[in-house]
Each structure stands twice: as C-alpha cells, then as structure tokens.
Amino acid sequence: MNISLIAHDEKKDLLVNFCVAYEYILEHHTLFATGTTGLRIMDQTKLNIHRFKSGPYGGDQQIGAKIAEDNMDLVIFLRDPMAAQPHEPDIQALIRLCDVHHVPIATNLASAELFIKAIERGDLDWRAIFKK
Numbered sequence: 001m002n003i004s005l006i007a008h009d010e011k012k013d014l015l016v017n018f019c020v021a022y023e024y025i026l027e028h029h030t031l032f033a034t035g036t037t038g039l040r041i042m043d044q045t046k047l048n049i050h051r052f053k054s055g056p057y058g059g060d061q062q063i064g065a066k067i068a069e070d071n072m073d074l075v076i077f078l079r080d081p082m083a084a085q086p087h088e089p090d091i092q093a094l095i096r097l098c099d100v101h102h103v104p105i106a107t108n109l110a111s112a113e114l115f116i117k118a119i120e121r122g123d124l125d126w127r128a129i130f131k132k
Contacts, residue, residue: 001075001119001127004063005033005041006055008085011078012037012110016044018076022116023047029119032066034059067097071087073127074119075105076112 003026007015019026019041031049033041038051052062067074075098077091085091098105104124106112118124 001030001124002066002071003029003031004066004072004075004077005031005037005049006060006063006077007037007073008055008078008080008083012040015025015076015078016040018078018109018112018116019047021093025116025120030045030071032063032083034063050105055090056087060094061086064094064097067094067101067103070099070101072103072126074115075103076115077105077107078109079107080110 002065006020007016015037023032023045025047026047032038033049033051035051035054041047042049049090052059063072063075067075073093077094079091095107097103097104104115106115115124
C-alpha cells in the first residue's frame with residue numbers, strides 16, 4: 001500500500017511516536033510524507049520515506065496529485081484543529097480528493113490507529129481490487 005504521513009507542527013511528535021510504535025507494520029508499505037514530517041520520522045525510525053515539499057510549500061498538493069492519479073491508498077494527516085493554517089485551502093482540497101477517490105484519511109490519532117490495525121488485519125486489501 002502507498003501511505004502518506006502528514007502532521008501539523010503541534011502534531012509532529014505524535015505522528016513520530018505513532019510511526020515508532022507501528023514501524024513493524026509501516027515497514028512493509030511504500031511511505032510518503034511532507035518534508036519536515038518525513039525527515040523527523042526517518043530520524044527516529046528505520047523507515048524509508050519518499051519526502052515531498054513541506055505542506056505550505058506544496059507538499060499537500062503533491063500528495064493530492066498522487067491521490068488524483070489513484071496512487072495513494074491511505075492518508076494519515078494528524079491535523080491541529082486549534083491553530084489556523086495559512087494553507088487551509090490546500091488542506092481542504094486534499095481531504096476533498098480523498099473523498100472523491102475513496103481514499104481513507106485519518107485526521108487524528110484515534111482514526112490513525114484504527115486504520116493501521118485494519119492494515120495489519122488485511123481489511124484495506126480491497127484497495128488493490130478497487131484500483132483494477
């Protein structure tokens with residue numbers, strides 16, 4: 001599966017800890033991340049991550065392009081709902097693309113954990129069939 005990992009500044013530590021905890025699952029998939037988030041995850045794990053630009057500099061849109069091309073299977077985007085984001089329209093566009101292309105998106109730790117456990121059980125294998 002192709003999995004994107006994104007986190008707002010206040011959620012980066014949380015996403016890094018998530019990736020440390022679930023490295024044994026994530027290591028079997030192709031991972032993508034926005035710039036700083038990907039670097040921080042790679043610094044704390046042995047995961048290989050394709051890094052895009054930082055979110056405000058187009059990273060969200062680069063991941064959106066992968067979604068639009070049916071090249072993304074899951075997005076984990078730990079958002080900070082308490083802080084205004086200067087690139088909010090890009091964030092909303094990314095979420096919309098997930099909805100349009102039937103790509104599961106986790107926007108908080110609870111949903112991220114549900115999806116990662118679903119991957120472990122094979123519950124998201126339908127993505128491979130759906131793409132055909």
